[in-house]
Amino acid sequence: MSIEEPMRKTEQEVMPGLTSKINQPQGYDIYPYFSLGDHQVFNGYSSLCDYIIEQKTVVIDGFVGVYWARLIGAITDKLIAAGFSVNLVESSVYLKSESELENMISPFLGTEDSVWGTKTTLQLSDYFDLSALSDVEKDSSADINIIIGCGASLSNWKAALIYVDLPKNELQHRMSAGSICNLGMNQPHESTEMYKRFYFVDWVVLNAHKKTLINEIDVFVDAQFEEGINWAYGKDIRNGLTKMSSSVFRARPWFAPGAWGGQWMKEHMPQLDRNEVNYAWSFELIVPENGIVFESDGLLLELSFDALMFTQNKNVLGRHAAQFGDEFPIRFDFLDTFDGGNLSIQCHPSLKYIQDEFGENITQDETYYILDCKANATVYLGFQEDINAAEFREALENSNLNNKEIDIEKYVQVHQAKKHDLFLIPNGTVHSAGAENLVLEISATPYIFTFKMYDWVRLDLNGKPRPINIDHAFKNLDFSRKGDRVKQELICKPSVLFEHDDFTCYHLPTHPDHFYDVHRLEFDHVVEVQTENVCHVLMLVEGTAITVESADGHRMTFPFAETFVIPAAAGSYKMTNKGTQRAKVIKAFLK
Numbered sequence: 178m179s180i181e182e183p184m185r186k187t188e189q190e191v192m193p194g195l196t197s198k199i200n201q202p203q204g205y206d207i208y209p210y211f212s213l214g215d216h217q218v219f220n221g222y223s224s225l226c227d228y229i230i231e232q233k234t235v236v237i238d239g240f241v242g243v244y245w246a247r248l249i250g251a252i253t254d255k256l257i258a259a260g261f262s263v264n265l266v267e268s269s270v271y272l273k274s275e276s277e278l279e280n281m282i283s284p285f286l287g288t289e290d291s292v293w294g295t296k297t298t299l300q301l302s303d304y305f306d307l308s309a310l311s312d313v314e315k316d317s318s319a320d321i322n323i324i325i326g327c328g329a330s331l332s333n334w335k336a337a338l339i340y341v342d343l344p345k346n347e348l349q350h351r352m353s354a355g356s357i358c359n360l361g362m363n364q365p366h367e368s369t370e371m372y373k374r375f376y377f378v379d380w381v382v383l384n385a386h387k388k389t390l391i392n393e394i395d396v397f398v399d400a401q402f403e404e405g406i407n408w409a410y411g412k413d414i415r416n417g418l419t420k421m422s423s424s425v426f427r428a429r430p431w432f433a434p435g436a437w438g439g440q441w442m443k444e445h446m447p448q449l450d451r452n453e454v455n456y457a458w459s460f461e462l463i464v465p466e467n468g469i470v471f472e473s474d475g476l477l478l479e480l481s482f483d484a485l486m487f488t489q490n491k492n493v494l495g496r497h498a499a500q501f502g503d504e505f506p507i508r509f510d511f512l513d514t515f516d517g518g519n520l521s522i523q524c525h526p527s528l529k530y531i532q533d534e535f536g537e538n539i540t541q542d543e544t545y546y547i548l549d550c551k552a553n554a555t556v557y558l559g560f561q562e563d564i565n566a567a568e569f570r571e572a573l574e575n576s577n578l579n580n581k582e583i584d585i586e587k588y589v590q591v592h593q594a595k596k597h598d599l600f601l602i603p604n605g606t607v608h609s610a611g612a613e614n615l616v617l618e619i620s621a622t623p624y625i626f627t628f629k630m631y632d633w634v635r636l637d638l639n640g641k642p643r644p645i646n647i648d649h650a651f652k653n654l655d656f657s658r659k660g661d662r663v664k665q666e667l668i669c670k671p672s673v674l675f676e677h678d679d680f681t682c683y684h685l686p687t688h689p690d691h692f693y694d695v696h697r698l699e700f701d702h703v704v705e706v707q708t709e710n711v712c713h714v715l716m717l718v719e720g721t722a723i724t725v726e727s728a729d730g731h732r733m734t735f736p737f738a739e740t741f742v743i744p745a746a747a748g749s750y751k752m753t754n755k756g757t758q759r760a761k762v763i764k765a766f767l768k
Contacts, residue, residue, distance in 0.1 A: 185354050186350055189453070190450065192477065193208070194407050194476060195477065199448075202446075206736075206739070207432075209429060217410070218477070218478050220406075220408075220476055222255055225252070228396065229252070235322075235339055236338050237323060237325040238329045239329075239342065240348075241359070243327075244356075249265065249325060264322045266325070268305075268328045271305050271309050287373070292369060292373060293535055296377055296381050296535065297381050299381075300386075301331065301386040302331055305328055312333075313333075322336075327383065339398060340394045342399060344429070344431075344468040346431035346468070349372070352371050358371075360378075377535075387487070395410065396408055396411060397410075399479050409473070417471050419489060421469070421485060425726075425731055427742070428461075428740070428742070429479060430459050430461050436457070436638060436643060439517030441515035441549060443455070457517070458510060458513075462510070463509075463622070463624050464508070467482045490503055495746065497745075504539070507619070508618070508620050509617060512616040514614045514615075515614070516613070518612055518633065519557070519611050519612055521609060521627070521632040522589060523627050524606060526604060539622065539623060541626050542690055543602040543603075543618055545610060546597070546616065546695075547594050547595060549596060550595065554595075554612070556611055557585070557609040558589075558592055558667055559660075559667055560588060560589060560660075561588055562660030566651070566656050569588045577645045577647065590663055599685045601668070601688045603688040604690065606655060606667065621692065630647055667688070680698070681699045682697075684696060692767060694767075694768050695763060696763075696766075698761070701759055703754070705749060706749065706750055708746075708748055711767060713764050713765070714765045715741055717738065719737075719758070719760070721758070725741065725751070725753075726750060726751045727750045728747055728748045
């Protein structure tokens with residue numbers, strides 16, 4: 178269900194539906210796409226209605242956050258104007274009452290003041306009076322029969338299936354504006370509560386539902402655009418996913434401001450809106466929220482990244498697919514503190530804690546790779562040798578209660594940060610990125626389980642304190658990571674793995690708790706790399722640009738700081754340095 182008036186709260190524009198409307202930059206591109214070939218993406222409600230007229234009966238399912246009322250209005254207006262009688266059934270009519278849904282969902286939402294819940298075990302069918310939805314019949318007297326909305330395919334209609342997708346970044350812009358609701362609700366709520374419910378409940382059930390449909394979908398629709406839609410046939414999209422799964426590609430990144438956010442990305446990524454106060458994060462490859470964009474004849478269509486994993490996880494992950502299934506386990510993101518502030522002093526949960534408390538499969542083991550920094554940049558990492566846990570906790574709680582600054586360096590070590598340093602942050606480690614850094618965070622995929630202990634007595638961009646989670650943190654902090662042990666075990670010491678001609682491969686060893694490893698490939702001209710049935714996530718971290726050609730012949734050029742993926746099934750790829758200085762490429766991969 179959705180609010181009638183389309184709104185979004187962000188300085189960023191909606192992704193253009195046409196490549197001709199994209200201001201192509203010389204450097205970093207925020208709108209990467211993968212070509213489907215010609216005549217495979219279509220534009221507009223009129224062409225979709227032509228398809229519906231051919232079918233006579235259609236099921237239109239899709240994701241939460243879609244402006245269903247607008248979609249229904251546009252389709253019915255065009256069909257009626259063309260002289261057709263339409264029987265249209267909304268699946269939302271058969272949802273259980275809000276009170277029933279609230280009671281059903283509440284066990285997964287944690288306490289009211291918590292930013293976390295537990296990933297639900299519910300299914301989408303649990304939201305509906307399923308027998309009533311199953312009993313809905315077509316109207317034989319109507320020219321066109323349509324059942325539409327989240328869960329529409331749970332009806333018994335045997336008909337062509339149209340699926341309406343929405344990128345999760347766009348969903349969150351709509352959420353922040355109060356223009357959409359959680360699944361089954363009639364009114365929006367406060368953004369943090371809505372996000373919690375999306376993450377732990379709505380997205381879980383709708384992703385599982387999408388997975389059951391993915392190979393049966395006849396038409397995919399991208400509903401993010403302010404005017405109109407783009408769509409493609411399911412068989413063409415699935416062929417595109419197959420090609421992508423053995424080739425080189427980028428996910429579509431997205432960006433968000435924050436309390437500690439900086440100015441590096443705004444200065445170096447010309448397509449970003451300069452009216453935004455800052456950019457704190459870049460979701461380079463946080464695939465639960467990233468999309469992938471297809472192109473045909475200059476038309477763009479975005480799907481959520483999970484469509485690739487639902488259909489091609491074995492090609493993408495190779496020999497690790499059995500372990501991780503549909504989850505893409507490595508994430509890349511930027512933390513921008515240039516001319517900004519320090520991140521909160523924080524830690525992340527142990528594997529058992531995140532599994533027991535939040536229902537995740539893997540935990541948030543991180544590293545900080547320093548992509549750029551100023552001379553005075555620092556990273557907070559590990560405890561001082563004389564740390565007293567009880568005293569530290571008392572200082573934190575007093576600060577939180579009385580809004581009082583503390584001398585954090587009395588308890589936590591601070592380290593000078595230099596370009597290309599790698600700091601290791603296995604779960605339970607106290608840490609923070611200091612100001613004047615652009616951090617490439619190479620991490621395991623979970624991304625919202627940050628237990629903040631101290632946030633420098635500041636407010637968020639809405640003028641409110643950010644949640645502090647001292648109790649969660651102290652159930653996970655490893656106080657043995659202190660003193661000299663921090664420099665020995667948590668600051669990476671690169672070594673040459675091998676070198677020949679103008680190519681050197683450095684090993685940047687991660688912590689034993691990390692299930693991924695890191696290499697840095699440095700070369701002047703050309704280097705060829707074998708995947709060995711393992712997925713590689715890469716970024717040019719020094720140099721102007723490189724061209725990457727996968728074994729299937731697909732070629733893409735990546736400037737400095739763009740993240741790209743080589744699936745395991747690619748077999749091999751060749752990187753060519755397009756600049757005059759030595760190229761340095763970070764490669765992260767599963768151990």
